[in-house]
Amino acid sequence: MSIATAMAASGRRSFSTAALRGILRSPRMSSSLVAGLVMLGLVVLLALFGPRFVNARLAAVGAVRPSQAPSAQYLLGTDSQGRDMLTIMVLATPQTLRIGLIAGVVGMAIGLSLGLLSGFFGGAVDAVIRVLADSLMTVPGLAIMVIIAASVGHMTVELMGLTVAALAWMHPTRAIRSQVLSIRERSYVSVARANGESELGILFREVMPNLVPYIAASFVGAVSGAILAAVGLEAIGLGPNDVHTLGTTIYWSEKFSAVLRGQWWWWGPPIVAISFIFVGMFLLSSGLDRIANPKLRMRT
Amino acid sequence: MSLDGEREVLRVEDLRVVYETSAGPVRAVDGVSFSLRAGERMGLIGESGSGKTTLGTAIVRLHRPPARIESGRITVDGRDFLDADERAMRQLRMRELALIPQAAMNSLNPVMRIGDQVADGILAHEGKLPRRDIAERVARALAQVGLPASVAERYPHQLSGGQRQRAAMAIATALQPKIIVADEPTSALDVVVQRQVMFTLGRLQAGLHAAVLLIGHDMGLVAQFADTIGVLYAGRLVEQGPVDDILDTPRHPYTRLLIDSLPSLDDKKPLRGIPGLPPSLLNLPPGCPFAPRCPFAFERCRVETPMLQPVGARQLAACHLYPEHSELPPLPSDAELPEVPAVHAEVEAIAP
Amino acid sequence: MTPLLEVRHASKIYGGSLLGKRDTTVALEDLSYSIADGEPSMTAIAGESGSGKTTLAMLMLGFLKPTSGQVFYRGRDVASMSSTERRQFRREVQPIFQDPYEAFNPFYRVDHVLETPLQRFGLARSRSEARGQIAEALERVGLRPNETLGRFPHQLSGGQRQRVGVARALLCRPKVIVADEPVSMVDASLRATILASLQVLNRDLGISIIYITHDLTTAYQICDNIVVLYLGKVAEVGTVERVIRTPRHPYTQLLVASIPVADRRRRWGEDAAGDSDATTHAHAGRTGCPFAPRCPAVMPMCHDSPPPLFMPDGQRAAACFLYRDAPVLPTADVAAVWEREVA
Numbered sequence: 001m002s003i004a005t006a007m008a009a010s011g012r013r014s015f016s017t018a019a020l021r022g023i024l025r026s027p028r029m030s031s032s033l034v035a036g037l038v039m040l041g042l043v044v045l046l047a048l049f050g051p052r053f054v055n056a057r058l059a060a061v062g063a064v065r066p067s068q069a070p071s072a073q074y075l076l077g078t079d080s081q082g083r084d085m086l087t088i089m090v091l092a093t094p095q096t097l098r099i100g101l102i103a104g105v106v107g108m109a110i111g112l113s114l115g116l117l118s119g120f121f122g123g124a125v126d127a128v129i130r131v132l133a134d135s136l137m138t139v140p141g142l143a144i145m146v147i148i149a150a151s152v153g154h155m156t157v158e159l160m161g162l163t164v165a166a167l168a169w170m171h172p173t174r175a176i177r178s179q180v181l182s183i184r185e186r187s188y189v190s191v192a193r194a195n196g197e198s199e200l201g202i203l204f205r206e207v208m209p210n211l212v213p214y215i216a217a218s219f220v221g222a223v224s225g226a227i228l229a230a231v232g233l234e235a236i237g238l239g240p241n242d243v244h245t246l247g248t249t250i251y252w253s254e255k256f257s258a259v260l261r262g263q264w265w266w267w268g269p270p271i272v273a274i275s276f277i278f279v280g281m282f283l284l285s286s287g288l289d290r291i292a293n294p295k296l297r298m299r300t
Numbered sequence: 301m302s303l304d305g306e307r308e309v310l311r312v313e314d315l316r317v318v319y320e321t322s323a324g325p326v327r328a329v330d331g332v333s334f335s336l337r338a339g340e341r342m343g344l345i346g347e348s349g350s351g352k353t354t355l356g357t358a359i360v361r362l363h364r365p366p367a368r369i370e371s372g373r374i375t376v377d378g379r380d381f382l383d384a385d386e387r388a389m390r391q392l393r394m395r396e397l398a399l400i401p402q403a404a405m406n407s408l409n410p411v412m413r414i415g416d417q418v419a420d421g422i423l424a425h426e427g428k429l430p431r432r433d434i435a436e437r438v439a440r441a442l443a444q445v446g447l448p449a450s451v452a453e454r455y456p457h458q459l460s461g462g463q464r465q466r467a468a469m470a471i472a473t474a475l476q477p478k479i480i481v482a483d484e485p486t487s488a489l490d491v492v493v494q495r496q497v498m499f500t501l502g503r504l505q506a507g508l509h510a511a512v513l514l515i516g517h518d519m520g521l522v523a524q525f526a527d528t529i530g531v532l533y534a535g536r537l538v539e540q541g542p543v544d545d546i547l548d549t550p551r552h553p554y555t556r557l558l559i560d561s562l563p564s565l566d567d568k569k570p571l572r573g574i575p576g577l578p579p580s581l582l583n584l585p586p587g588c589p590f591a592p593r594c595p596f597a598f599e600r601c602r603v604e605t606p607m608l609q610p611v612g613a614r615q616l617a618a619c620h621l622y623p624e625h626s627e628l629p630p631l632p633s634d635a636e637l638p639e640v641p642a643v644h645a646e647v648e649a650i651a652p
Numbered sequence: 653m654t655p656l657l658e659v660r661h662a663s664k665i666y667g668g669s670l671l672g673k674r675d676t677t678v679a680l681e682d683l684s685y686s687i688a689d690g691e692p693s694m695t696a697i698a699g700e701s702g703s704g705k706t707t708l709a710m711l712m713l714g715f716l717k718p719t720s721g722q723v724f725y726r727g728r729d730v731a732s733m734s735s736t737e738r739r740q741f742r743r744e745v746q747p748i749f750q751d752p753y754e755a756f757n758p759f760y761r762v763d764h765v766l767e768t769p770l771q772r773f774g775l776a777r778s779r780s781e782a783r784g785q786i787a788e789a790l791e792r793v794g795l796r797p798n799e800t801l802g803r804f805p806h807q808l809s810g811g812q813r814q815r816v817g818v819a820r821a822l823l824c825r826p827k828v829i830v831a832d833e834p835v836s837m838v839d840a841s842l843r844a845t846i847l848a849s850l851q852v853l854n855r856d857l858g859i860s861i862i863y864i865t866h867d868l869t870t871a872y873q874i875c876d877n878i879v880v881l882y883l884g885k886v887a888e889v890g891t892v893e894r895v896i897r898t899p900r901h902p903y904t905q906l907l908v909a910s911i912p913v914a915d916r917r918r919r920w921g922e923d924a925a926g927d928s929d930a931t932t933h934a935h936a937g938r939t940g941c942p943f944a945p946r947c948p949a950v951m952p953m954c955h956d957s958p959p960p961l962f963m964p965d966g967q968r969a970a971a972c973f974l975y976r977d978a979p980v981l982p983t984a985d986v987a988a989v990w991e992r993e994v995a
Contacts (some may be wrong), residue, residue, distance in 0.1 A: 518749075558841060565869055
């Protein structure tokens with residue numbers, strides 16, 4: 001065994017599910033990965049369990065005394081419509097995450113399928129998909145989303161997610177496509193062919209498993225991009241009007257001149273929450289990138 | 301070419317290089333010592349896992365963590381190289397001691413002209429120089445490797461593989477070093493181009509009267525080029541001596557088996573490999589690292605690690621057979637060869 | 653008799669555009685070669701990079717389609733085979749690749765590459781039968797199943813991985829194995845074992861081996877016949893005894909002279925070919941002999957038209973006008989050189 005394989009054996013570099021445990025123990029759990037996981041973990045916990053511990057009625061208009069600064073009774077104060085900010089935050093965060101997830105999942109699903117088809121089969125299929133993705137990428141996404149959002153009568157969380165997804169699939173498509181292009185040329189794909197594997201079989205059994213780390217890294221990027229786009233739309237009033245989200249909270253605070261009136265507890269918490277989510281996503285994505293990208297080639 | 305009276309330009313004493321891995325330290329170079337005189341050509345033969353590339357980069361102190369020089373001494377032209385501080389070392393590097401790294405032709409900057417890349421090294425050592433002087437030095441460096449001055453204007457992708465390798469050699473030797481360490485300079489090249497590049501290396505060496513340490517795995521290539529050979533196994537020098545002596549009478553069993561495994565153009569003989577695998581450097585067996593695969597191993601070999609000792613007129617070998625024997629006994633018949641894979645035995649039975 | 657595998661007037665040209673042919677690369681030009689059925693042989697296809705040897709290998713394996721010409725297997729054109737015929741072709745003509753690192757999907761254990769062909773080609777009727785066949789194949793190449801199975805590729809050495817590759821090809825019960833530089837990335841001391849296993853497959857199991865290489869020494873050691881390619885055309889072809897021991901084509905002579913032999917009495921000799929290598933001449937106009945720009949024996953007629961294959965002595969042909977007084981090979985199929993007694 002050479003030095004390189006000795007090192008590799010100690011680091012246990014491989015991507016099978018069985019080795020996932022090895023990965024968790026390995027030096028690849030960088031500090032950014034851990035930090036990102038912790039931060040997002042907290043947000044997810046809040047999103048999952050928070051709503052059970054608050055009284056949703058406190059977030060309705062006129063539920064409590066309006067325009068109160070944070071106090072012992074109302075930890076994050078109240079807005080000028082008489083809603084409890086803490087309750088709003090606990091209810092809004094999961095909704096924002098949902099939009100991000102829907103957009104991320106739909107965008108990635110489209111991106112993955114198109115990227116695989118385009119990269120693996122090439123030819124006319126590739127040409128069509130590539131032209132489509134490239135031209136749509138140049139379109140100012142926010143402008144299109146504004147048009148879509150404004151023409152929808154009743155905007156819901158799900159519709160919001162789909163709207164954002166409509167313009168979120170191009171980047172994953174291109175990223176997956178280029179990975180597939182390079183994997184396609186590897187000898188093990190030819191070996192699979194020699195082993196009698198069908199082209200689709202190769203796609204699913206040989207190419208896909210090696211894409212998992214790239215998909216994961218891409219997914220996190222897609223979700224954070226989606227949240228950003230969603231917050232942008234919500235902040236100008238195009239968000240869902242039946243639930244609270246972080247972006248709509250900002251919108252309402254702006255509409256009621258919270259800044260001018262010094263009601264920092266109205267616009268402050270959503271911004272802090274959004275920033276926290278973003279930093280967590282960024283750290284997670286950079287940690288995943290470290291795992292996905294330099295696959296040490298084991299040269300004896 | 302006689303080397304008597306030439307001064308010593310490189311001396312490596314008991315060099316040990318360790319890789320720190322999470323599974324423990326791996327000693328890639330374990331107490332290597334040798335010296336080179338001006339104009340001497342030495343070849344270092346080793347297979348994968350022998351530590352030859354680690355040795356090459358460590359001598360020039362271009363090794364990267366997790367590799368670490370644990371102990372030893374390197375003296376360049378009388379001056380201590382290992383203990384030299386950062387500045388003194390960078391002065392010595394390139395000017396006295398140059399490394400042509402493995403796959404050097406692939407490490408050329410694709411967006412810079414060759415001339416600029418050669419000039420880079422010169423300028424880094426000598427500060428600003430007038431344009432004309434730079435151009436002249438670049439042309440001289442290129443001429444040393446048999447490339448016309450017009451190559452300075454070209455980009456790497458416009459050159460062939462052999463030309464790129466020679467350009468890389470020009471960059472490394474632009475400051476006319478006294479010692480050149482060439483790590484597998486021709487491994488990616490075709491056999492015809494390989495010969496051209498090796499000739500170039502020879503002409504370069506003669507022009508600079510430099511000492512060359514050629515590191516490789518191809519015994520034939522090294523034999524054609526070098527005057528002395530060192531054989532590396534598991535990070536140790538197991539045999540050393542003039543090339544003719546080693547080829548005629550290899551004294552270490554590994555060297556002997558290695559030479560025997562070389563296919564020849566003279567007659568079709570049954571192919572022999574060396575049974576077994578190179579040892580894991582994480583779990584080196586006690587005693588001689590070659591013992592598990594050695595047809596002559598006996599008790600002492602598995603307990604005590606042999607040291608390099610003089611055998612014959614000008615050879616050194618690290619083997620417990622000496623000094624009791626004066627040379628290797630004949631290889632045992634197949635029945636006694638250790639751990640031969642099934643197929644090997646079949647071929648022996650079939651071959652005429 | 654129908655040859656087993658036949659390449660007929662195959663050419664492979666890359667590049668080219670609607671505007672013209674300026675940027676084309678001719679990887680292979682008008683090559684015809686066949687492997688006889690029932691006479692398992694070991695043939696070397698030798699050349700440097702750019703010679704077209706890998707292209708020829710890919711054509712034989714059906715991984716590439718020729719730009720012109722055809723590839724036949726058992727008399728049927730590969731391009732128009734039925735799916736059953738294709739399946740048989742795919743199973744019976746197997747590759748071994750050069751790079752032991754890239755030939756394994758890092759996601760799976762090495763068992764994956766051994767189990768898949770048995771499943772896909774229906775070669776084992778039960779899991780235990782499959783396990784038995786796998787164990788037998790591994791042992792045939794000198795590996796111990798309990799030390800090899802269950803491991804990930806990075807846990808095996810390069811030499812072991814190559815041997816698994818040979819075992820994999822074996823499991824398919826092929827008729828032809830096309831080995832593309834199978835030992836060039838393996839240590840010298842392990843090459844012999846792998847090459848020896850190829851010889852055993854040929855002698856014991858009757859499998860024809862096509863050995864693609866740039867190393868004439870190993871070609872000489874294990875093969876019976878050799879085809880030397882230069883820039884997509886055949887330079888010399890014949891038995892290894894003739895071609896490698898007494899090369900006639902100037903290119904073959906250059907190749908043989910450049911081999912570094914571990915014997916100081918056989919010095920490399922002076923630098924004969926000067927500054928150039930094949931790649932600097934690859935795009936030159938292909939009107940004459942492709943080796944003409946570098947040939948020490950070049951004559952004016954060499955630039956006019958490409959030389960046909962002349963047979964200056966038995967069991968060998970060289971595409972060189974130096975031998976224009978000798979008879980020309982009557983068929984395009986270069987295998988005829990050693991299959992028939994043409995004086």
